[in-house]
Amino acid sequence: MATRTDAPTRREQILREAARLFAERGFHGVGVDEIGAAVGISGPGLYRHFAGKDAMLAELLVGISGQLLTGAKRRVREADGGSADVLLDSLIEGHIDFALDDRPLITLHDRELDRLRDTDRKLVRQLQRQYVELWVSVVREVYPTLPEPAARSAVHSVFGLLNSTPHLGRPGSLPGRGATAELLHRMARGAFAAAGTD
Amino acid sequence: MATRTDAPTRREQILREAARLFAERGFHGVGVDEIGAAVGISGPGLYRHFAGKDAMLAELLVGISGQLLTGAKRRVREADGGSADVLLDSLIEGHIDFALDDRPLITLHDRELDRLRDTDRKLVRQLQRQYVELWVSVVREVYPTLPEPAARSAVHSVFGLLNSTPHLGRPGSLPGRGATAELLHRMARGAFAAAGTD
DNA sequence: CAGGGAGGTTAGCGGTCGTTAACCTGAAGG
DNA sequence: CCTTCAGGTTAACGACCGCTAACCTCCCTG
Numbered sequence: 001m002a003t004r005t006d007a008p009t010r011r012e013q014i015l016r017e018a019a020r021l022f023a024e025r026g027f028h029g030v031g032v033d034e035i036g037a038a039v040g041i042s043g044p045g046l047y048r049h050f051a052g053k054d055a056m057l058a059e060l061l062v063g064i065s066g067q068l069l070t071g072a073k074r075r076v077r078e079a080d081g082g083s084a085d086v087l088l089d090s091l092i093e094g095h096i097d098f099a100l101d102d103r104p105l106i107t108l109h110d111r112e113l114d115r116l117r118d119t120d121r122k123l124v125r126q127l128q129r130q131y132v133e134l135w136v137s138v139v140r141e142v143y144p145t146l147p148e149p150a151a152r153s154a155v156h157s158v159f160g161l162l163n164s165t166p167h168l169g170r171p172g173s174l175p176g177r178g179a180t181a182e183l184l185h186r187m188a189r190g191a192f193a194a195a196g197t198d
Numbered sequence: 199m200a201t202r203t204d205a206p207t208r209r210e211q212i213l214r215e216a217a218r219l220f221a222e223r224g225f226h227g228v229g230v231d232e233i234g235a236a237v238g239i240s241g242p243g244l245y246r247h248f249a250g251k252d253a254m255l256a257e258l259l260v261g262i263s264g265q266l267l268t269g270a271k272r273r274v275r276e277a278d279g280g281s282a283d284v285l286l287d288s289l290i291e292g293h294i295d296f297a298l299d300d301r302p303l304i305t306l307h308d309r310e311l312d313r314l315r316d317t318d319r320k321l322v323r324q325l326q327r328q329y330v331e332l333w334v335s336v337v338r339e340v341y342p343t344l345p346e347p348a349a350r351s352a353v354h355s356v357f358g359l360l361n362s363t364p365h366l367g368r369p370g371s372l373p374g375r376g377a378t379a380e381l382l383h384r385m386a387r388g389a390f391a392a393a394g395t396d
Numbered sequence: 397c398a399g400g401g402a403g404g405t406t407a408g409c410g411g412t413c414g415t416t417a418a419c420c421t422g423a424a425g426g
Numbered sequence: 427c428c429t430t431c432a433g434g435t436t437a438a439c440g441a442c443c444g445c446t447a448a449c450c451t452c453c454c455t456g
């Protein structure tokens with residue numbers, strides 16, 4: 001067969017397996033030997049690709065936060081001039097896609113942040129904050145009576161709802177990806193609507 | 199028999215601090231010396247009260263799951279003969295109280311389960327499953343058209359929403375405990391309503 | 397008032413972990 | 427054909443961690 005569009009580089013392979021293992025057993029619960037074994041090399045061979053175990057986690061978390069924020073900004077741009085209501089649906093859809101397709105990353109993203117070095121942690125926190133604030137502004141446009149602190153709480157809570165995908169049973173026991181995505185979407189909108197209705 | 203308002207025993211003190219530390223830095227990220235220091239004794243002194251570090255986590259997780267389930271069963275009993283709608287509100291209220299008052303435990307409860315020994319993990323899983331199924335049956339009574347798999351997914355998602363309290367900022371930056379509880383309650387009901395409306 | 401248990405202490409052992417050092421190898425390039 | 431180098435290997439080091447051993451010291455009680 002012809003080479004695929006992008007053969008996954010070894011770095012990406014390592015990051016993928018590291019994410020899975022970190023999500024399963026926690027950052028401190030996984031040894032570098034295990035990560036190496038997961039990609040067919042062993043232990044110290046990883047140091048040809050990363051400065052250390054911390055660097056893998058940092059790259060994962062920065063990547064996640066950046067990807068979420070970039071995607072959200074793109075959606076805002078594409079919806080320019082449209083209704084805030086449609087934009088909110090778009091944001092929800094994007095977040096659900098991410099939560100369903102990259103469960104290990106979603107798990108890491110709100111679990112292992114404190115294991116980062118100061119500089120990396122601040123960067124991730126900043127990206128996450130921008131993402132939240134973007135949502136908050138859209139939510140407040142859809143529900144103008146909702147005070148900002150309540151809107152921010154509501155956004156965090158809806159993230160909790162959408163990020164519950166890892167608890168939803170392994171893919172296969174679900175009613176199907178599309179049905180699950182739609183259910184989550186409806187629930188998120190329902191939650192926001194309930195928050196915005198005094 | 200035991201009086202109800204005892205001064206916290208050393209065991210309880212240890213469990214409390216261990217829960218906080220485990221939630222902050224992860225089970226593997228906390229050393230026994232730190233736990234000891236948090237209660238004013240040092241390291242190995244903990245072994246006068248617990249068989250080991252694992253035993254502390256086990257007691258915490260079994261305690262959480264059991265407490266949630268017991269509380270839910272009590273609420274079902276007290277609501278006997280009443281409407282399922284009121285009962286669902288009662289369950290939500292109980293879960294919110296727990297999520298707001300014991301944030302470290304809520305964090306541990308869905309994060310460190312895999313660090314348990316087989317026997318303990320199975321016990322915790324069983325308690326959690328009973329708790330979920332209790333919610334599912336109540337939700338299906340309130341929204342009879344909702345299929346069981348969808349109801350179960352909805353329950354897990356609402357747990358994700360309610361358990362988002364640790365992300366809501368330290369207590370003090372919130373609009374107040376009562377207002378936060380009410381907001382979470384409304385959002386949970388809104389999410390369920392959206393799930394149950396085809 | 398002996399003595400024994402509850403609840404501490406410090407020293408240290410054995411194992412694990414992240415990381416480095418030193419070495420190997422196959423393929424590309426002039 | 428020789429060199430270079432990316433990408434591996436194994437050995438080993440130092441730090442840390444969970445836990446045990448050995449010992450101490452109150453306080454309660456018969």
